[in-house]
Structure formats: structure tokens, C-alpha cells
Amino acid sequence: MYSSLASRVFIKAKELGLMKPGYVWILTTGVIDVLSSINQKNVEAMEGVLGLKTYIQESKDLDEFRSRWRENKPGKELNVYGLWAYDAITALAIAIEEAGTNNLTFSNADLGRNVSEFQDLGLSQYGPMLLRTLSGVQFKGLTGDFRFVKGQLQPSVFEIVNVIRTGEKSIGFWTEENGLVKKLDQEPQSMGALSTWQDHLKHITWPGEATSVPRGWEIPTNGKRLRIGVPKRTGYTDLVKVTRDPITNSTEFTGFCIAFFEAVIRAMPYDVSYEFIPFEQPDGKPAGNYNDLVHQVYLGNYDAVVGDTTIVANRSAYVDFTFPFIKSGVGMIVPMKDAVKRNSMSLFKPLSLMLWLTTFVSFFLVGCTVWALEHRVNPDFRGPPKFQASTIFWFAFSTMVFAPRERVFSFGARVLVITWYFFVLVLTQSYTASLASLLTSQQLNPTITSMSSLLDKGETVGYQRASFILGKLNEAGFSQSRLVPFDTSEECDELLRKGPKNGGVSAAFLEIPYLKLFLGQFCNTYKMVEEPFNVDGFGFVFPIGSPLVADVSRAILKVQESPKAKELERTWFKKKEESCPDPVTNPDPNPSFTSRQLGVDSFWLLFLVVFGVCIYTLGKFTLCLLWKTEGTGFWTAFQEPDNDSYISRVEKSPCSSSPQMPRVQVQLRPYR
Known part of the structure; x- marks a missing residue:
């Protein structure tokens, strides 16, 4: 040009x-x-x-x-x-x-070419x-x-x-x-x-x-600022809150959705001028439900909607949604009750049945091993069969509460008893702690586990007022007479506490973002047990064909990939009760009862050590006795006292200052 x-x-x-x-x-x-x-x-x-x-x-x-x-x-x-x-x-x-x-x-020149003007060149x-x-x-x-x-x-x-x-x-x-x-x-x-x-x-x-980057297109408001409709909520104001100052007549818009939208606008590649307009009546009450608010964009009364607006199929027929800025869904929450029945049998619940049986066998095994090691050298472990049997059980089981009166003299028995004392100490301390937890803490389980059980029993349920959940519940088969709306977390809590017999509900259905806020306040009383309906999440609403949809969606992805998204969640989805877990991560505050019971897997290493010491000491004793008897008369030698032992020599010595060993006043003879 x-x-x-x-x-x-x-x-x-x-x-x-x-x-x-x-x-x-x-x-x-x-x-x-x-x-x-x-x-x-x-x-x-x-x-x-x-x-x-x-x-x-x-x-x-x-x-x-x-x-x-x-x-x-x-x-x-x-x-x-x-x-x-x-x-x-x-x-x-x-x-x-x-x-x-x-x-x-x-x-x-090439005469074949058509260059009549330059024939002479x-x-x-x-x-x-x-x-x-x-x-x-x-x-x-x-x-x-x-x-x-x-x-x-x-x-x-x-x-x-x-x-x-x-x-x-x-x-x-x-x-x-x-x-x-x-x-x-x-x-x-x-x-x-x-x-x-x-x-x-x-x-x-x-x-x-102009110093701001041009959009490259003319916005639907003919160059004016975007008129953005904001829903007026009476509950769950952590997501969207509209506050009017009666003195200055100014309106303040706060909440997670508002803060996220402002972060998205800052991430846009060009400037977008906008103004928030509350969707309310002159008296300050909401002007309609969310479907009515979205329809205002279709009618041209608003250029966009910013708030906790869920992306659903029937709305997308006449407006465009951006990429969801927060994942959503519909969760069912129910009250929890204490599942632990405290009675006389509660004393046995801290340990599993297998652990009880294994421990009993271990007591008997240790008692028999100590008896075998001490029988020839210790008079306390000799006598009539009934006396020896009672000594075995007395010595083994008395170690749970106090030191037994019988002393042990052989080196192998002492090693085994020390090992057994350590095992008993760990086991009793663990049992005491588990029993205290069982008797003092609650084991909360949900009263209802699925939506199908609600339908089968014809239970009354609650739902968020002015949301699409009502239509979903009607489609699922709930009759209108069994549906009770609520606005705030407090109303939902009151309905669930009353129960269906007192004019309340058996369960409540909320979208996941609201459910996080609810559990952040009442985590120890209620629990989400099912997510029966899936939806895309919350999105910003624009007219069909608006060029802003693609750019805003890209900006949403930028914000979600940045630390700003987690910062906003921690700010607005914070817990309201110190005893509640962080609703952003939302861990289960009520583990199942089976995870509290102590099993063999918790003590298998200690069992292995005790059994190993038993086998080693008993095996060494048996081999030594077989070597002395040269393989003949083993049982006879086992029944007779070992007069060559150090204890016997000390007792027989006239110069010994040690106290005499107590004698059992019975006639000793070998028993076969």
C-alpha cells in the first residue's frame, strides 16, 4: 500500500x-x-x-x-x-x-521466442x-x-x-x-x-x-460495563453474600464465588468492566430461584450471572456456561448414632477373638516351658501332678497382675520370664488404652446408608430451597409430600435432629460445596453416605454465543492451576468448629470399630520373640539332658532332682549364708 x-x-x-x-x-x-x-x-x-x-x-x-x-x-x-x-x-x-x-x-537472440520488441538484443x-x-x-x-x-x-x-x-x-x-x-x-x-x-x-x-488491551469485539451492552446478576441468598453466605448498607445505600458482594470471579478477571488478557447487581425485590428478598436468575440472561436483562450457579442440561439450552470453577455434585447426609453397645461383654471387645486365643495359648506355653526348665532344680515346681499343674497355671497367669511367689533359678527360665514380662506389659497397656477409648468415646455410624432405603421406607427428606435438587428428587421417585425445603445450615440441622417422627427429616440432600460448609460446622453429628446425583459444578453464565465464554474459561483454568485457588478454598471453606476436620480435605472423623480392635497383627513380632525363646531354651535343656543320660532313662532323670546343680550344692553347704529353700512337705517319688 x-x-x-x-x-x-x-x-x-x-x-x-x-x-x-x-x-x-x-x-x-x-x-x-x-x-x-x-x-x-x-x-x-x-x-x-x-x-x-x-x-x-x-x-x-x-x-x-x-x-x-x-x-x-x-x-x-x-x-x-x-x-x-x-x-x-x-x-x-x-x-x-x-x-x-x-x-x-x-x-x-532466440528467434523462436515472442520478443519482437527486442529482436535486435x-x-x-x-x-x-x-x-x-x-x-x-x-x-x-x-x-x-x-x-x-x-x-x-x-x-x-x-x-x-x-x-x-x-x-x-x-x-x-x-x-x-x-x-x-x-x-x-x-x-x-x-x-x-x-x-x-x-x-x-x-x-x-x-x-x-486507550491503555487497556482491546477485546477485538463489542460486548452486548454496547460498550457499557457488564451488568452481572448475583443471587441473593439467606443461607450458606460463605459462597455468595449480598450486604446492603442502609446508611450509604451501597451494596457489598462477598463470598467464594465473588472472590474467584475477581481473580479470573485479573487473569484475563484484557480489561473487562463490570458491575454487580443483586437479584432481589425492592424489599430485599430474592426475586426468584436460580432458574429465574439464569433466564434473565436469556431475556437480556443481565449480561452475565456470577454465583453458585450449577451447570445443568436444561439451563444450557438457552445460556452458555463457562468451564466449572468448582467441582460439584449432590450428596446425601444423615445423622449418626453410637454403634457401640456398652454391656458386661465390653471387657472383651478391645482384643479380637484370635488375639485372645493366641494369648491364652502363649500363657500356657510359657508356663509349661518354665515348669520344664525348673522341675529338676527348683522344689517349687515339683510335687504331686495336681500341684504341678496348678503351679503351671498359677505361675503363667499371675504374671498379668503381679510377680508370682515362685522363684526361678535356671538361666534359661530367667531369660524366658524377662521376655514374657515385657510382652505382658505391652499387651496389658494396649488393652487398657483400647478399653478406655471404647468405654469413653462414641462410635458413630450413619442411620441410613443409601437413597434406595429412603424410597423403600417412604421417609421424609430435606433439600436446598430454590435449587435444581427438587427436580432430581422428583425424578428419583420421591413424592412432593415427602420433601421439605430448607435455606440455612441451622434449618437443616434442626430438621435432622427432629427426625421424621417429630416433623423433621431422615436425610438431607445438598450440593457438595454446601455440604463441605455444613460438615465444617456439624461434623461430629452428620455424615455424607452417598452421592446419588452427578453434576458438572458451578459455572459463570453468559448469553449464547458470547465471545467472553472462551476467554473466561481459559482464565478459570489459569486460576485453578495457580496457588490462588487453594488460598481461596482455605479462606472461605474453613471449619467453624475446632473439633471438626478441615472440610477442604474432609477426612473421615469416625473410623470404624474394627480398626480400633487390637489383633494378632499388632503383636506378631512379640509373639515370635516369645515363641523363639521358648523353643531355644526348651531345646537346649532337652539336648543337655539327653547328653547326660546318653539317650536312655530320659524321663527318669527328668523326674529326679538335679543334685549336681548349683542351687543344690549351695543348700547342702554348711558354710552357706543364704536362706534355706522352702521345702514342700511331701514324699518325693518319681511319677511315670
Whole structure:
């Protein structure tokens, strides 16, 4: 496009109002390279235009050439085309010098060609050689490095300029290697997931002296601010809250949905002006349900809706939803009751049946092992069969509560008893702790486990007023007479506490975001047991075909991938009771009873150690006795006292100062 034609185009565009805020004009090198030749009045009409300009680096040779040009051609500026022409002539002169001028001959023209006007001209034999030489010419010209790559000049560096009243200003550069950069000497920057062109260019003044990035389209409100409808809620105000100051008559909009929308607008690649308008009657009450609010966008009364608006199929038939900014669903919450029956059998519940049986066997095994090790050396473990049997059980089971009166003398028995004492200590302490927890804490289980049981029993249930849940429950088979609406968490709590027999409900249905808030306040009383209905989540509402939907959805993804999303959740979905878990992570505060019972798996290592010591000591004793008896008379030797033992020698010594061992006043004879 010629510069004169470009001037007339922009003068006419300004007259038609196409150079005001909201418009974008981008020009190529054909006009920007000759911008200096356009008069000042026409340049002012082009203010705010972006363009690409061939970048020519300043050099000493270029300054000297321009000085000579001004001396010879005063009043005429030299543009890039003149500099290219000068470099082209220079390259041709260098090529001619290198090729030489020895073969400047011409051949006759090809008479078969239709060149009647040039029949007298011949064909140069010098051309092909000159072309080959010219392809290899390299030098530093006025416009930069001059060289051919595969028959083409090397790519140029383009300067991105912004037309202003005084001419132009540089806002960045484009190179084939680095793309967009603010300066040529800076390190190249990668275009990350959250990076935009604004990070790689300087500030731009747009048409109409606008500083915000134009949208590229006209919003449905004819350039005015977006009129955004906000639902008026009486409960769950952590999501959306509309507060009117009666003194100043100003309205304040707060809540998670409002804060998230504001974060999304800040993440948009351009500015969006908007104003919140509460969907309420003159008396401050809600003007309708959520379907009514969404329908206002379809009627054109609002340009958008921001709030806890759920994406459902029937609404998407006449409006467009953005990508969901919070996942949702419908959860069923029910009261919990204490499942632990405290009676006389509660003493046995801390330990599982298998642990009780294993422990009993261990007591008997340890008692028998100690009896075998002490029978020959300790009079307390000898006597009639009934006495020995009672000693085994007495010694083994009395270790649970106190040290037995019988002393042990053999080294193996002492090692076994010490190991057994440690095991009994760990077991009794664990049993005491588990029993205390069982008797003092509640084991809460839900009263109802599924929606189908509610339908089978014809139970009364509650639901959020003015939500789509009513339609879902009707579709599931609940009769209208069995449905009770509620607005706030307190109303829901009251209905569940009363129960169906006292005018309350057996269960309540809430969307997941509301359910998080509810459990953050009443976690120890209620529990979500099922998620019977699936929905996409909360989304922002726009008219069908609005160009804002795609850009807002992209901005939602940016916010969700940033730490800002978690920060907003922690701020608005915080727990209200210290005893409640964090509703964002929402762990189960009531583990099942089976997880509280102690089993063999908790003590298997201790059992293994005790059994190992029993086998080792008993095996060593048996082998030693077999070696002494040479394999014959084992049972006879086992029944007789070991007179060679250290204890027997000490008792028989007249110089012994140790107290005499108690004697059992019975006649000793071997029992077979």
C-alpha cells in the first residue's frame, strides 16, 4: 500500500469512528517503513496503530552515508528501500569485480521466442557466471550483514513500533531465533503456560489513547460495563453474600464465588468492566430461584450471572456456561448414632477373638516351658501332678497382675520370664488404652446408608430451597409430600435432629460445596453416605454465543492451576468448629470399630520373640539332658532332682549364708 493511500484510509477511518478505544490496527512493513514520509496531520490520524518495521542497526558507515545524502539531496529523507538499493548495487559491483570482465560477449537472440520488441538484443554469456559469483558475496552493508542463503537474503530483524502523535516508538523486536523480545541484547524468554505477549513487549498506547488491551469485539451492552446478576441468598453466605448498607445505600458482594470471579478477571488478557447487581425485590428478598436468575440472561436483562450457579442440561439450552470453577455434585447426609453397645461383654471387645486365643495359648506355653526348665532344680515346681499343674497355671497367669511367689533359678527360665514380662506389659497397656477409648468415646455410624432405603421406607427428606435438587428428587421417585425445603445450615440441622417422627427429616440432600460448609460446622453429628446425583459444578453464565465464554474459561483454568485457588478454598471453606476436620480435605472423623480392635497383627513380632525363646531354651535343656543320660532313662532323670546343680550344692553347704529353700512337705517319688 502506498503511503498516500494509507493516509487517506486512516483519515476516513477516524471519521467513521474506527480509531476509538476498542479497535486494533496492525500494519506491515509496506507502510511503516515509509512512515517518515507521511505528514504530521496524517500521522496523528494513525495514533495507536501497531506495525512491523524493518530494523536497521545504527552504524558509523550509515551515519556518514546519511550525511552525504543530505548534502546532495537536501529536504529528502532516505528510507529503507533506498538503503537496500545501495547495498544491492554494492553487492553487484563486488560480484563484477570478482567475476572479471573478460567474457562480455552476446549471442544472437532466440528467434523462436515472442520478443519482437527486442529482436535486435543478444543474450549475454556473462550472466550465469555473474549470478554464481553474486550468490557468494558477503559484506557488511548499510542495512546490516548482506549474504545469500540458498539464493535468498538472510531473514531480517523486525522492529515492532507503536504510532504516536510525534511519530513512532519502539515496543519490541522479532527475530527468527528468539521470537518476541523487548531488547535485542536480552536473553530469550520461553512462553510459559501463564506467559502472554505483554511479558515480551513494552507498554502500548492503543487507538483512542486507550491503555487497556482491546477485546477485538463489542460486548452486548454496547460498550457499557457488564451488568452481572448475583443471587441473593439467606443461607450458606460463605459462597455468595449480598450486604446492603442502609446508611450509604451501597451494596457489598462477598463470598467464594465473588472472590474467584475477581481473580479470573485479573487473569484475563484484557480489561473487562463490570458491575454487580443483586437479584432481589425492592424489599430485599430474592426475586426468584436460580432458574429465574439464569433466564434473565436469556431475556437480556443481565449480561452475565456470577454465583453458585450449577451447570445443568436444561439451563444450557438457552445460556452458555463457562468451564466449572468448582467441582460439584449432590450428596446425601444423615445423622449418626453410637454403634457401640456398652454391656458386661465390653471387657472383651478391645482384643479380637484370635488375639485372645493366641494369648491364652502363649500363657500356657510359657508356663509349661518354665515348669520344664525348673522341675529338676527348683522344689517349687515339683510335687504331686495336681500341684504341678496348678503351679503351671498359677505361675503363667499371675504374671498379668503381679510377680508370682515362685522363684526361678535356671538361666534359661530367667531369660524366658524377662521376655514374657515385657510382652505382658505391652499387651496389658494396649488393652487398657483400647478399653478406655471404647468405654469413653462414641462410635458413630450413619442411620441410613443409601437413597434406595429412603424410597423403600417412604421417609421424609430435606433439600436446598430454590435449587435444581427438587427436580432430581422428583425424578428419583420421591413424592412432593415427602420433601421439605430448607435455606440455612441451622434449618437443616434442626430438621435432622427432629427426625421424621417429630416433623423433621431422615436425610438431607445438598450440593457438595454446601455440604463441605455444613460438615465444617456439624461434623461430629452428620455424615455424607452417598452421592446419588452427578453434576458438572458451578459455572459463570453468559448469553449464547458470547465471545467472553472462551476467554473466561481459559482464565478459570489459569486460576485453578495457580496457588490462588487453594488460598481461596482455605479462606472461605474453613471449619467453624475446632473439633471438626478441615472440610477442604474432609477426612473421615469416625473410623470404624474394627480398626480400633487390637489383633494378632499388632503383636506378631512379640509373639515370635516369645515363641523363639521358648523353643531355644526348651531345646537346649532337652539336648543337655539327653547328653547326660546318653539317650536312655530320659524321663527318669527328668523326674529326679538335679543334685549336681548349683542351687543344690549351695543348700547342702554348711558354710552357706543364704536362706534355706522352702521345702514342700511331701514324699518325693518319681511319677511315670
